[in-house]
Amino acid sequence: MTVTPAAPEVVLSVRNLCISYLTRRGRLRAVNKVSFDLHAGETLALIGESGCGKSTINLGLIRLLPPTGTIDSGEIVYRRRDGQTVDVRGLTTGQLRQFLWRECSMVFQGALNSLNPVIKISSMIYDTAAAHGMDKKEARDRALDLFQKVRLDPRRVFNAYPHELSGGMRQRTLLATALLLRPQVVLMDEPTTAVDILTQRSIIDVLKRLREELNFSVIFISHDLAVAAEIADTVATMYAGEIIEMGPVAEVFYRPRHAYTLGLLEAAPRLSVGREELHSIPGSPPDLVEPPPGCRFHLRCRFATDECRTTPPPLTTAPEDERHTVACYHTATILKTRQEELARD
Amino acid sequence: MINPAPAAAAPLVALRHVYQTYKKDNHLLRVLQDINLEIHPNEILCLVGESGCGKTTTGKIIAGLLTHTEGEVLFKGRPPASYTGARERADLRRTLQIVHQDPFASLNPAHTIGQILSYPLQRHGMVSGRAALRRRIWELLTLVDLTPPGDVVNKYPHQLSGGQRQRVSIARALTVQPGLIVADEAVSMVDVSIRIGILKMLHRLREELRLAIVFITHDLALAKYFAWEGRIAVMYLGRIVEIGPTPQVIGQPAHPYTRALLAAVPEADPDLTRHKQQIPLRSEDIPALAAIPPGCAFHPRCPFHVPGLCDASLPPLAVPAGFQQQAACLPLHQPEGLRRYGT
Numbered sequence: 001m002t003v004t005p006a007a008p009e010v011v012l013s014v015r016n017l018c019i020s021y022l023t024r025r026g027r028l029r030a031v032n033k034v035s036f037d038l039h040a041g042e043t044l045a046l047i048g049e050s051g052c053g054k055s056t057i058n059l060g061l062i063r064l065l066p067p068t069g070t071i072d073s074g075e076i077v078y079r080r081r082d083g084q085t086v087d088v089r090g091l092t093t094g095q096l097r098q099f100l101w102r103e104c105s106m107v108f109q110g111a112l113n114s115l116n117p118v119i120k121i122s123s124m125i126y127d128t129a130a131a132h133g134m135d136k137k138e139a140r141d142r143a144l145d146l147f148q149k150v151r152l153d154p155r156r157v158f159n160a161y162p163h164e165l166s167g168g169m170r171q172r173t174l175l176a177t178a179l180l181l182r183p184q185v186v187l188m189d190e191p192t193t194a195v196d197i198l199t200q201r202s203i204i205d206v207l208k209r210l211r212e213e214l215n216f217s218v219i220f221i222s223h224d225l226a227v228a229a230e231i232a233d234t235v236a237t238m239y240a241g242e243i244i245e246m247g248p249v250a251e252v253f254y255r256p257r258h259a260y261t262l263g264l265l266e267a268a269p270r271l272s273v274g275r276e277e278l279h280s281i282p283g284s285p286p287d288l289v290e291p292p293p294g295c296r297f298h299l300r301c302r303f304a305t306d307e308c309r310t311t312p313p314p315l316t317t318a319p320e321d322e323r324h325t326v327a328c329y330h331t332a333t334i335l336k337t338r339q340e341e342l343a344r345d
Numbered sequence: 346m347i348n349p350a351p352a353a354a355a356p357l358v359a360l361r362h363v364y365q366t367y368k369k370d371n372h373l374l375r376v377l378q379d380i381n382l383e384i385h386p387n388e389i390l391c392l393v394g395e396s397g398c399g400k401t402t403t404g405k406i407i408a409g410l411l412t413h414t415e416g417e418v419l420f421k422g423r424p425p426a427s428y429t430g431a432r433e434r435a436d437l438r439r440t441l442q443i444v445h446q447d448p449f450a451s452l453n454p455a456h457t458i459g460q461i462l463s464y465p466l467q468r469h470g471m472v473s474g475r476a477a478l479r480r481r482i483w484e485l486l487t488l489v490d491l492t493p494p495g496d497v498v499n500k501y502p503h504q505l506s507g508g509q510r511q512r513v514s515i516a517r518a519l520t521v522q523p524g525l526i527v528a529d530e531a532v533s534m535v536d537v538s539i540r541i542g543i544l545k546m547l548h549r550l551r552e553e554l555r556l557a558i559v560f561i562t563h564d565l566a567l568a569k570y571f572a573w574e575g576r577i578a579v580m581y582l583g584r585i586v587e588i589g590p591t592p593q594v595i596g597q598p599a600h601p602y603t604r605a606l607l608a609a610v611p612e613a614d615p616d617l618t619r620h621k622q623q624i625p626l627r628s629e630d631i632p633a634l635a636a637i638p639p640g641c642a643f644h645p646r647c648p649f650h651v652p653g654l655c656d657a658s659l660p661p662l663a664v665p666a667g668f669q670q671q672a673a674c675l676p677l678h679q680p681e682g683l684r685r686y687g688t
Contacts, residue, residue: 049536050507151629166630196395196563201609202629223537226566226611230618249615267541268613269570271595272621276570280542284506 010079011184011217012038012061012104017074019053019060028288030056030069032241038185043211043218045228045249047264048238051285054221057238058187061219062104063088063096078103081184102132105178107171109190114174115162121173122158125180132181139180146176149213150206168199172206179214189221204230225268229253234323237261240286240296247324256338257318257331259301265338273345295328303330355422356383357525357557358407358441363416365402365583372635376402377413378583381662384557386524389575391560391568391591393606397634398580401529404561408443408527439469442518446530448510452502458486458513459498465520485516490546508539512546519550525557533564544571565610569595579603582632582642585662589670599665599672601647624648641675651676 019031031053038044046054059065061076076088080103091099100106108114116124122140129139140158147154150172157165157173165173171191178186191207192200208231211218222228228235229249236246237260245258256262263281270276283300286292292299298308307313307329318324318331328334365377377399384390384407392400405411406418409425417424420437428437445451452461462482465471472478486494489512502510511531518526528547532540544567551558558575562568568577569591578588579600587600598604605624612618626646632638638645644655660673666680 049538168629196631197565197606197609198395198626198629198631200611201623204611205623224611225537225613226618229613229615230611253613253615263538265613267538269541269566270612270614270617271566271569271607271610272612272617274592274596275573278541278570280540280545281538282542284508284536284539 008040008042010037011040012079012219013075013077014038014057014061015075015077017057017060017076018072019056019065019069020072021056021066022068022070023289025289029072029291030241030288031060034074034241034243036236036243036246038217038219040184040217041211041215042233043220043231044234044236045220045222045232046236046238046243047222047225047228049223049285051288052238053241054238055189056241058106058189058219058221061088061187062100062106063091078185098132101128101178101183102181103183104185104187105181105183106187107174107178107189107191109193115170117162120159120161121165121177125158125177128177128180134181142180143176146179147173149210150176151202152176166199167195168202171195171199171203175203175206175210179210179216182214183216185217185219187219187221190223191220192227193222193224200227207231225253225264226270237264240291241288242296242327244297244328245324245326247318247321247326251318251321251324254338254342255318255320255324255335257324257326257335258297258328259303259330259334260297262334262338263300266341303333305329356385356419357421358382358384359417359419359422360403360406360413361417361419363406363413363418365399365406365411366414369635374634375583375637376634377406380406380416380585382407382578382585382588384525384559386557387551387555388557389551389560389572390558391562391572391575391577392580393562393565393568393577394580395563395631397582397631399583400561400580403580404443404527404529404559407525407559408441409437410443435469439521440524441527442521442523442525443527443529444511444514444518444531447534448507448514449502449534451514452510452517454502457499457501458505461502461513462486462517462520465517469521471521481520485519488519488550489513489516490542491516506539508535508543511535511543515543515547515550519554522554523556525559527559527561529561530563531560532567533562540567541570547571565595565606566612579606582634582637584642584673586643586674587670587672588662589668593669597668599668599670599677600643600674601649602643603672605646605648641673649676 015035017031017034021028021030048054060071078086078088125139125143126136144154147157152172192203232249235249235252236243239260245261266279269278281300286296294310295308295313298304313327313329315325315327360380360382363380367374367376392403394400406413428434459482462485463478466478466481472481483494486497491497491512532543550556560571572591577591577594578585581602587603598607605626608624627648628646640656640658641660644650654675660675662671662673664671665677
């Protein structure tokens with residue numbers, strides 16, 4: 001289920017990405033030294049609480065940061081289907097416009113805000129296609145086919161205005177539109193937040209099927225561990241602007257090695273498990289203008305020791321699985337705690 | 346005594362055949378139909394359902410903030426009109442409190458936390474004198490774990506985190522020593538890691554202050570956790586389709602809608618969530634309130650519907666054989682009903 005056979009190609013490679021915002025109180029480092037590889041066909045879930053930097057990463061990857069945000073350093077390298085690599089940070093505005101949609105597209109939270117209320121879905125499709133040199137006939141055929149794939153009534157939706165569609169239909173319309181120009185990477189920011197349970201289910205199912213049929217890669221941003229558990233191949237936990245743990249989904253959920261990941265799991269209620277003992281994480285996330293020294297989580301961590309308070313823990317690889325990396329001094333204790341909890345269930 | 350006190354068993358709030366209807370562009374919107382509920386002191390009742398199902402409207406009627414169109418609402422066994430006199434009405438208002446979803450919108454940004462808490466205390470004459478007021482504010486902030494209170498009392502809402510603000514909202518509801526709190530999506534805007542702390546605090550307050558809590562949420566896993574010792578009512582298009590003790594409703598759901606909802610919820614456990622048996626619906630889209638389907642409102646989407654039965658008559662909310670909760674589903678109430686479901 002989560003095993004990647006013979007490591008498929010890397011389509012997006014991010015190294016030491018740092019992004020900051022200029023605020024009245026000074027520079028705020030929203031993303032700090034983030035590195036990861038996204039492989040062909042892989043779904044990477046970035047999970048974390050509000051303000052952890054997950055949305056900023058997504059906006060940075062496609063250079064759509066607000067005017068106060070800048071990429072300070074780091075590399076974003078995208079590999080095209082023909083094998084050529086693209087330095088995303090070096091793209092001119094014109095090149096970026098071609099890069100978006102064709103190579104990398106995005107689906108944002110709140111579908112209504114992403115759809116122009118005064119034009120029909122068909123016009124939006126045609127506009128997008130024209131901007132990238134796809135002819136009208138091909139765009140129409142492709143859109144109708146994609147609408148079918150996302151379980152929409154193709155003709156009805158194609159000729160509809162956004163307000164004529166329900167929330168779930170709009171979100172699926174956006175998903176289909178994002179795939180119009182056959183991008184290799186789709187960025188999704190909380191696509192199932194603020195929708196109803198049954199709508200969320202249909203979006204998840206549609207996304208899973210599309211991925212199997214079209215084999216694109218996804219970076220999926222969510223605060224919802226359950227959705228990540230369901231659709232992700234790889235999970236990266238973010239805290240205070242940093243990826244503090246990353247690995248295959250089963251590794252991160254069943255064998256977490258960072259205290260924050262453990263804390264998130266201990267706070268997540270599960271329906272199919274009878275009475276549960278849950279715990280929340282004390283305190284609140286740190287101020288990113290002046291982040292605490294050492295491990296950024298140490299003020300809220302029940303395992304914290306002196307070295308956590310002074311020296312940031314380096315990213316290390318788990319002995320059992322080299323794809324599992326973590327920045328914590330107490331991996332063994334945390335792993336043991338989780339295993340004991342799972343045994344109790 | 347002129348007015349004998351109602352029997353001790355009288356529920357805090359009782360809704361009997363309550364309907365709520367709005368008129369919109371010559372359409373009748375039936376927002377609530379035939380709602381029957383009783384909330385007893387110290388009880389937890391959870392209202393769950395998708396948006397538009399009527400859970401918030403029900404919550405507002407329970408809190409006495411909304412007048413219903415038809416039916417009867419009794420507070421401590423008496424209709425609201427029987428509460429005459431300023432004193433009695435104020436007492437009733439005090440008993441019922443609500444905590445809203447958005448702690449950014451429900452606290453006045455121009456007032457300090459101390460001021461926010463002092464207004465209801467003074468308005469309802471809960472304390473007399475500055476010293477007592479200050480002492481009570483300190484007590485309330487301690488009660489909601491905002492300690493030390495001195496750090497919080499002079500702050501403005503924007504200086505607090507979302508979780509802290511929601512604790513202030515709860516403290517404000519507690520100023521008037523209510524018997525019941527309606528918590529409408531009270532933690533859905535709070536970060537995952539902090540939610541459980543607030544829910545545990547509500548549990549503790551319920552025990553210490555003998556509060557009844559009506560908890561409204563769209564998150565079934567959260568409802569299960571919070572209301573494990575209470576009841577859950579599942580609502581669909583303005584009706585309660587299933588109601589009963591939480592472990593039964595979640596562990597052995599009766600109504601097809603409840604079953605579909607529970608099956609659809611992803612779980613924070615990769616193996617569990619990827620092997621969940623789904624219940625495919627016949628239609629993805631929820632009907633409009635202006636055109637609620639006849640018979641059982643769920644029948645156009647229900648995979649178990651029986652043509653000629655479910656679309657013809659209204660299912661009564663009753664306990665089906667083999668269950669402990671009530672469910673409104675006709676096939677379930679027939680002898681062969683259970684076999685159809687494979688339970």
